[in-house]
Amino acid sequence: xxxxxxxxxxxxxxxxxxxxxxxxxxxxxxxxxxxxxxxxxxxxxxxxxxxxxxxxxxxxxxxxxxxxxxxxxxxxxxxxxxxxxxxxxxxxxxxxxxxxxxxxxxxxxxxxxxxxxxxxxxxxxxxxxxxxxxxxxxxxxxxxxxxxxxxxxxxxxxxxxxxxxxxxxxxxxxxxxxxxxxxxxxxxxxxxxxxxxxxxxxxxxxxxxxxxxxxxxxxxxxxxxxxxxxxxxxxxxxxxxxxxxxxxxxxxxxxxxxxxxxxxxxxxxxxxxxxxxxxxxxxxxxxxxxxxxxxxxxxxxxxxxxxxxxxxxxxxxxxxxxxxxxxxxxxxxxxxxxxxxxxxxxxxxxxxxxxxxxxxxxxxxxxxxxxxxxxxxxxxxxxxxxxxxxxxxxxxxxxxxxxxxxxxxxxxxxxxxxxxxxxxxxxxxxxxx
Numbered sequence: 524x525x526x527x528x529x530x531x532x533x534x535x536x537x538x539x540x541x542x543x544x545x546x547x548x549x550x551x552x553x554x555x556x557x558x559x560x561x562x563x564x565x566x567x568x569x570x571x572x573x574x575x576x577x578x579x580x581x582x583x584x585x586x587x588x589x590x591x592x593x594x595x596x597x598x599x600x601x602x603x604x605x606x607x608x609x610x611x612x613x614x615x616x617x618x619x620x621x622x623x624x625x626x627x628x629x630x631x632x633x634x635x636x637x638x639x640x641x642x643x644x645x646x647x648x649x650x651x652x653x654x655x656x657x658x659x660x661x662x663x664x665x666x667x668x669x670x671x672x673x674x675x676x677x678x679x680x681x682x683x684x685x686x687x688x689x690x691x692x693x694x695x696x697x698x699x700x701x702x703x704x705x706x707x708x709x710x711x712x713x714x715x716x717x718x719x720x721x722x723x724x725x726x727x728x729x730x731x732x733x734x735x736x737x738x739x740x741x742x743x744x745x746x747x748x749x750x751x752x753x754x755x756x757x758x759x760x761x762x763x764x765x766x767x768x769x770x771x772x773x774x775x776x777x778x779x780x781x782x783x784x785x786x787x788x789x790x791x792x793x794x795x796x797x798x799x800x801x802x803x804x805x806x807x808x809x810x811x812x813x814x815x816x817x818x819x820x821x822x823x824x825x826x827x828x829x830x831x832x833x834x835x836x837x838x839x840x841x842x843x844x845x846x847x848x849x850x851x852x853x854x855x856x857x858x859x860x861x862x863x864x865x866x867x868x869x870x871x872x873x874x875x876x877x878x879x880x881x882x883x884x885x886x887x888x889x890x891x892x893x894x895x896x897x898x899x900x901x902x903x904x905x906x907x908x909x910x911x912x913x914x915x916x917x918x919x920x921x922x923x924x925x926x927x928x929x930x931x932x933x934x935x936x937x938x939x940x941x942x943x944x945x946x947x948x949x950x951x952x953x954x955x956x
Contacts, residue, residue, distance in 0.1 A: 530564030541604035541945035560586025588612035594683040601671040603943040621937040628919035637936040645942045717770035723750040758786035775828040783822040813882035818868040822848040830861040883907045892917030901928040908953040
């Protein structure tokens, strides 16, 4: 590690991962917290052969795009990397980063990339937050987020991107836990809310007195309606303390009401999730006679809106609780032409294709992408693939496989699900030549 001071640096752009990009002595320098247009001095933190990493030491000339961060711990907390950047500039940078990755990795023509779908809400949009917990040296309970690159918790009184109800609950939760000897065994608290403003709290617990903790936490729901659960290890260990384990979101028009249980997945930006589903329907234009396969289907966020419009949907997910919830959502919304299967995505296309095959496969994989599944889709000759991605790098890697196997990109659209940080969702439609 080198502690050298370098500069002045002119920040030209932002890299995937959120750092500012400059050049110094023939090398690329990635500067944390920098904004395109900044001229600054930086202190090196890591040096590699072809690049270096640095932190800002002093800004000589701030960029016109730089603004004052709303959060008092911005820069110390690892949750939001771009609060110092105006939202207009955030969108421009995300568009540019997305297009550059697809162009460099796959040679994608910029004309195939639609404008970014901006979030109508920049602040207090997160419907799910994982608060980290830690005891300070003076036995004060810290609830907040890890500092960048560490497991040290930065204490927060509120979070600028969290749903307002979470910020209102933080003092109550802090007060409840502070006077308990069990608090040292609580590393994380998940707060979740839904479109009906119901709230679910999940306390991750590593100790051995779950019954004692449950009795202590029951006071949280004594004066207000809350769902409280304890998780000791895997999701299968979830123990309900009070309230209902289910939350419910809305998608499509007229609205479908989709419940999801504790441990299940829903997007963190509920307003933008509805627009994501609408965009998926617009891009694919599903037809009445189609058969659709939805891999990584969760509780039916895409499956059920598509089932309204096609002949049949086969939905695949390897988390049993989500499949059970998907079936319940199909029944409650009176959608009969869908079948949910609890199994791995690998082999599902081959097993369920039948003689007719699938007209469309929906892919919504984890951040690691769908490299293991795509070769099977290619062999099965799937006509259309709609790829929902939360990582442009793994999308580009998988896109290259499709290009090598006679698929063309019809349209790709970045979608901003995460204002104030560099993460990016996208939809890409591929058609077999």
